[in-house]
Amino acid sequence: MIQHVFKLIKTQWKNNIWIILELFIVSALMWYIVDYFSVMLITSRIPLGFEIENTYAVKIAHYQSDNPNYIDYGEDSEEPALNFLRIVDRIRNHSEIMDVSIGQWHYPYCSSNMTAGYRHDSLRVNARILYVTPSYFEMFSVHPAAGGEPSLLGEALEHGVIISSGMEEALFPGSHAAGQTILTNDSTSSYRVSAVSVPLKNHRFSRRDNYIYFPFQEHTLMGMNEENIKDNTSITFRTRSGMNEKDFASSFKAEMNTQLSIGNFYITGIIPISELRTLTLKADGVYESVQNRTGFTVFFLLNVFLGVIGTFWLRIKKRREEIGLCIAVGSSRHQVMRQMMTESLGLLLIALVPAIIIWGNLILVETLPVHTLGLTWQRFALNSLFTILPLSLVIILATWYPAWRSASIQPAEALHYE
Amino acid sequence: MYKTYFKQAWQLMKQNRFYSAIYIAGTGLAIALVMVIAIVYHIKTADIAPEVNRSRLLLNESGTAKKKDGSRTINYSLSYQTLKECYYSLKSPELVAASVSVGQVKRLLGDIYLSIPGSKDKYTADISGTDADYWQVFSFSFLEGKPYNTEEFESGYHKAVLTEGMARKLFGSVSEISGKSFLINDIEYVVGAIVKDISPAMTITYADLWIPFTSMPVFTRTEEYENIVGPIRAYILAHKPSDFERIRKEIEEKRKQYNTQLIDYEFTLESRPPLSQKQEAIRQIDFSSSSDEIILRYSLIICVFLLVPAINLSGLMASRMQERIPEIGIRKAFGAGWTTLINQILTENLFLTLLGGLCGLVVSYGIVLVLSNTLLMSKYSEITSAVSLSPGMLMNFMVFFYAFMICVVLNLLSSLIPVWNVSRKNIVEAIHDK
Numbered sequence: 001m002i003q004h005v006f007k008l009i010k011t012q013w014k015n016n017i018w019i020i021l022e023l024f025i026v027s028a029l030m031w032y033i034v035d036y037f038s039v040m041l042i043t044s045r046i047p048l049g050f051e052i053e054n055t056y057a058v059k060i061a062h063y064q065s066d067n068p069n070y071i072d073y074g075e076d077s078e079e080p081a082l083n084f085l086r087i088v089d090r091i092r093n094h095s096e097i098m099d100v101s102i103g104q105w106h107y108p109y110c111s112s113n114m115t116a117g118y119r120h121d122s123l124r125v126n127a128r129i130l131y132v133t134p135s136y137f138e139m140f141s142v143h144p145a146a147g148g149e150p151s152l153l154g155e156a157l158e159h160g161v162i163i164s165s166g167m168e169e170a171l172f173p174g175s176h177a178a179g180q181t182i183l184t185n186d187s188t189s190s191y192r193v194s195a196v197s198v199p200l201k202n203h204r205f206s207r208r209d210n211y212i213y214f215p216f217q218e219h220t221l222m223g224m225n226e227e228n229i230k231d232n233t234s235i236t237f238r239t240r241s242g243m244n245e246k247d248f249a250s251s252f253k254a255e256m257n258t259q260l261s262i263g264n265f266y267i268t269g270i271i272p273i274s275e276l277r278t279l280t281l282k283a284d285g286v287y288e289s290v291q292n293r294t295g296f297t298v299f300f301l302l303n304v305f306l307g308v309i310g311t312f313w314l315r316i317k318k319r320r321e322e323i324g325l326c327i328a329v330g331s332s333r334h335q336v337m338r339q340m341m342t343e344s345l346g347l348l349l350i351a352l353v354p355a356i357i358i359w360g361n362l363i364l365v366e367t368l369p370v371h372t373l374g375l376t377w378q379r380f381a382l383n384s385l386f387t388i389l390p391l392s393l394v395i396i397l398a399t400w401y402p403a404w405r406s407a408s409i410q411p412a413e414a415l416h417y418e
Numbered sequence: 419m420y421k422t423y424f425k426q427a428w429q430l431m432k433q434n435r436f437y438s439a440i441y442i443a444g445t446g447l448a449i450a451l452v453m454v455i456a457i458v459y460h461i462k463t464a465d466i467a468p469e470v471n472r473s474r475l476l477l478n479e480s481g482t483a484k485k486k487d488g489s490r491t492i493n494y495s496l497s498y499q500t501l502k503e504c505y506y507s508l509k510s511p512e513l514v515a516a517s518v519s520v521g522q523v524k525r526l527l528g529d530i531y532l533s534i535p536g537s538k539d540k541y542t543a544d545i546s547g548t549d550a551d552y553w554q555v556f557s558f559s560f561l562e563g564k565p566y567n568t569e570e571f572e573s574g575y576h577k578a579v580l581t582e583g584m585a586r587k588l589f590g591s592v593s594e595i596s597g598k599s600f601l602i603n604d605i606e607y608v609v610g611a612i613v614k615d616i617s618p619a620m621t622i623t624y625a626d627l628w629i630p631f632t633s634m635p636v637f638t639r640t641e642e643y644e645n646i647v648g649p650i651r652a653y654i655l656a657h658k659p660s661d662f663e664r665i666r667k668e669i670e671e672k673r674k675q676y677n678t679q680l681i682d683y684e685f686t687l688e689s690r691p692p693l694s695q696k697q698e699a700i701r702q703i704d705f706s707s708s709s710d711e712i713i714l715r716y717s718l719i720i721c722v723f724l725l726v727p728a729i730n731l732s733g734l735m736a737s738r739m740q741e742r743i744p745e746i747g748i749r750k751a752f753g754a755g756w757t758t759l760i761n762q763i764l765t766e767n768l769f770l771t772l773l774g775g776l777c778g779l780v781v782s783y784g785i786v787l788v789l790s791n792t793l794l795m796s797k798y799s800e801i802t803s804a805v806s807l808s809p810g811m812l813m814n815f816m817v818f819f820y821a822f823m824i825c826v827v828l829n830l831l832s833s834l835i836p837v838w839n840v841s842r843k844n845i846v847e848a849i850h851d852k
Contacts, residue, residue, distance in 0.1 A: 015733075015736060015737055015740070017730050018729060018730075018736055019732025019733050021729050021733075022726065022729045022730050022733065025722075025725070025726055025729065026726060029722065029726075042611055059528065059529070060528070061527065061528030061529065063603075063604075064527070064634065064636050065635060066605060066634065066635055067603060067604050067605055069603070070605055159700075192574070207634035230528075268528045268529040268594055269529060278493065282797055283798055285799055287792065287797075288792055288797055291789065291792055292827040295451070299447065299451055299723070302447055303447060303727055303730050304730075305443065305727050306440050306443055306730060307444070307729075307733055307734070308442045309440060310437065310440040310441070310444070310730075310734040310737070311733055311734065311737060312735070312736060313436055313437065313440070314437065314734070314740075314741070315737065316752070317741070318741075349621070416536060
């Protein structure tokens, strides 16, 4: 049967060349386009390292000096910092709230971040810096790498800095970081590592990143004015579970609005961190890439669909007699349909031969982005699957109608023309 | 003669409905995707109200303060001082406008609330701070009142221009409200004028509300780094686009002169020199690639978008031509020349292509409307309002022209080889097939 089909393809070479050319180009391009989805699928299976259920960030603002409500505390006053801490206390005392954490750009999906270089002996690594209070680890469920409750990390924070396990691997390959000392790249400061956290990622589809946690000291706020406090500190909190995040955010804000306006500070919003996740994914281009690549894939598949259905449609007109003869000498309609389907899939098989060569070249000339994920076998297998499977389905779908039409040819009628 | 071709094409289309439908769909698909790119490019770069002078506009959206020993660089926009020293004093441009964008205002002030004195209702708004010439460089349609003038701008007068939508929200009506007062974060402002709503697709001018940026100290008070950088962006209107080079040179002179007055820091434009709207639109696509790379990438994408359907259509055409060989052979036998035959087939084909183009254009409008937020806004944008599009942005001569040109290119690409093949066949063979 297969041999027969290839013979058929060969005899109609001139008509088939176009569709084979199209299938070849499309499968070569699609393999490259779906690569993004393969990378997404593989990276999304690596745990994030934190959880954000029931957590919120507090958006804070302050009156400018030209505002009628502005209170001038004078330079170097501690009052702005004390007001800020009063806001934190009032949030903490709210009945629905379990923990409050303050820090500097410290919460997941925060749009600002700081990074710096650290070293141990000759090994250097860049890490994201987070200033946090001990409650942070429980709030976002960040566990120690060695296992155990998040609260262990909170306790460890009092004795030194905490690094993520990726950073430990980079700076202390094969050994343990706890109790060791690391230096900033310029060797001006040294820090004792007190514990190591699980590996962490920035978001679901990113690679593992290096994190370093420093204890946030409230006394550093003293003497800062409102603007500096607002720019350098953030408040996050976690509620009991089982609450609708959007509803809670708006009811909490309405309820606490006046209570949380202290001195020159006031609250402008309570944002569920899940909403910030959406913004991070958008800013990281995930939505845009998914949308564009889905669009391109659909475009190519539709083209293949139209190409195949059109070619086979015109073909059955020419092959009426042949098909009629097949049926007359005993082929079942089912067999006729199957033969046409095999014929179209045979075209894909032929097109895949040069396409595979292109795929190989895409790998060899390093066209695939390796920032998030290296070139693994899993990735190639998924790319090939995501290319071949949809293409085969579309081809079968497109051949079905012309094949069904040809199978319903009345042999007597068809042969009448002979 | 062409009339006969079209008549014949119409007949052929009716006789081969299935084939025609597939051919039209294939063409439409190609046109739709390429037109999405063309329409987005058009909306981002064409002269559309209120940004009617985009083709003559130089955008200076960033500025850098650099310590003279190179140990520190601060990338931001311009301070009021730098704006006055290096931009307002320029001689070669027609006008210079300046503004603090909606996103920048949000970063500096947080969410902003508007209210009417005595009322408890508060409304958030997207605010932009501007100077007085801003109202000349951009062409807003005023429903009533007048914006702040130069004297009012320089004295930091608390006067605002509102959009129709914002005025309706705040005052409940849009007429006879100039002169009324309202509060922006508890600070009193007077309504100067009401303008028609602006689509967020207008990246320079979009806002709900405009105020002189001199009226809030947060925009002009930038003491750090010798007051070189701040939140202000300059929009320089040239007499004609060919003046851009001259203006860039003059800015460079002013910059050097300005730097002689500074002590530890210098003002540079190295992070992003003044760009035209077209250059800026291309830069926005991808900050990490050069504009040549981006143009090359998009040209390749468009080529692929045309090439794959072209192969597809060529395949259809080739099969179709096979059927028509006898007909062509007979016409040839009766003395029709190559050019006549090729002309006829191309015209017939163009007829189908144009129908496909029309369908494709409609589909592309649908795609642009549904995906307007992701297609027309930067992924870093702080603006959350939905992007509204006016019919004029979608349906205009340029867009139709792009669509027509793409149809012609696609038609040539897809039919050239099959037609060439057929026209080479010799007469005897062609008729013999019958």
